[in-house]
Amino acid sequence: MTAAATTQRSARRLGVPAWVFLPASVGALFVALPLVAMLTRIEWRHFGTLITSDSSLAALELSLRTAAASTVLCVLFGVPMALVLARTSFWGQGVARALVLLPLVLPPVVCGIALLYTFGRKGLLGNTMEVLGLQVAFSTAAVVMAQTFVALPFLVVSLDGALRTAGTRYEAVAATLGARPTRVFLRVTLPLVLPGLASGAVLSFARALGEFGATITFAGSLQGVTRTLPLEIYLQRETDPQAAVALSLLLVFVATLVIGLITRSRVAP
């Protein structure tokens, strides 16, 4: 080995003590092994029929549709929320920030109960919504709401961080060049934090796709209406463990695919 190659190798490991490879490997195994275990349990002969059954396809389609819809909602509401948190200061901002992040630490079932007592028929806004002819509990809209509720903080947190890192210097320059606030936001702020927004959206989508507790509490489990893939898996586990494992693998596959696609398009220039 040449001296240059040695230097390069040791330089690459600067700040990485040898012992960290042990806990790092244990951690990686802890994540990877259950996936392998699942793979060993699958009867590949029936895999195709299991995942293409009517109920499975309905659940998959519903999951993708609702997760996509809630990601859009997360972006529509989360971007302004992050902007207000990162770029303004107002009385009670600390409390507001804590409230926004609350769904991150609450058990999803608690989120579901909270939603039910707000938007359910007997909830806080139930009467108002009934007058307006809106019935959200136990509908597909309820699934989207539950997913948005738990996924929103992921987008807000990563975008808030990206906005703080980006700072306001480019925005100040844009303003002195004659750009109105909306133009500054669309042409300067958003492009600068696009990587943060993309990773926030991916995280939100992933969280929405895996949502279970809030959904089953607030939206119930009606095939084709509110029974998303995680609910279908949980249900099948009782009656047909083989189908549950097959669907689990499908969910893993879909999630990996989506995250892989988006991160790749983000890394590419």
Place this chain on the structure above:
Amino acid sequence: MSLRAELVVRDRDVEVTLTVGHGETVALLGPNGSGKSTTVSALAGLLCPDTGEVELDDRTLVRATGRAADVWVPPHDRGVAVLAQEPLLFPHLNVLDNVAFGPRSAGMPRGRARERARHWLDEVGAVELAARRPGELSGGQAQRVALARALATEPRLLLLDEPLSAIDVALAPALRQLLRRVLRGRAAIVVTHDVLDAALLADRVVVLEQGRVVEQGPTNQVLARPTSDFAARIAGLNLVRGRAEGETVVSDTGLVVAGLSDEPLSDGLGAIAVFSPSAVGIYREAPQGSPRNAIRGVVTEIEPHGHQVRVRTEHLAADITPAALAELDLVPGSPVVFSVKASEVAVYAA
């Protein structure tokens, strides 16, 4: 008058009154923390003064009475462009679209905005960079493009906040020449602590110290006969402030400097004596029977200065040759006598 500004920013302890005539370039000089950048931010609309008034071309941009700003024109509507120390080109736009950003913001269609961008890129000698990304530019190139971007907005007032201080020393002269060309006939304020910027770019100089204007006047006058310590320092002159006794200045710190004055001075009134460090000779003992000024001091600093060595005492500086330094055997702490001919000292009223 193009700009008339009175600004008070309390938490930075800045109280500045400033004017810029039509087509005039004003250099804003001062040490770090003297309030230069605060002044620029307030003029650009990035900071709201506690009280004050800013008028640009007979339009009121700010009128703050101390309770609430009763006039506040936001930065995008002021016609005040800023060129900062760093170019801050938008990294997601190429050079052409960076320069076209201002015209586009003013509502100009894309084609015409790009045409104007090309014109200004040509003006700053950077038109061949149009298709590049900011990340592919050198520091000097990026600052040229940033200048074109500021000029493309056709600002009523251009603020340059230490525009050359982050530029490679070898590239600064060319960029300074470019600024000299584009600033001609344009209302502009150049913030700097470089005497070259003031001498080559500015018609007039305003000196800030600790948030207050301590001196202002035509550039050549301020550099030749400074009345503030900072102006004297950047002009490379020794300045002794005190009271006149004939053509001699006696300072509160006990320095006595005789000089020549081309104006009548009143005894007891404030006066300033100015002389160049190169006019000073250094002795270990006061020379006997010399008609020269002999000013005692203790060496505080010795530093290279061009081909010479600059020796500083608490109040004054002298430039001597390295050979003379070796002969005198000076170190910080050595007591010395600075000697300067009265004919080398200019004395004038403070």
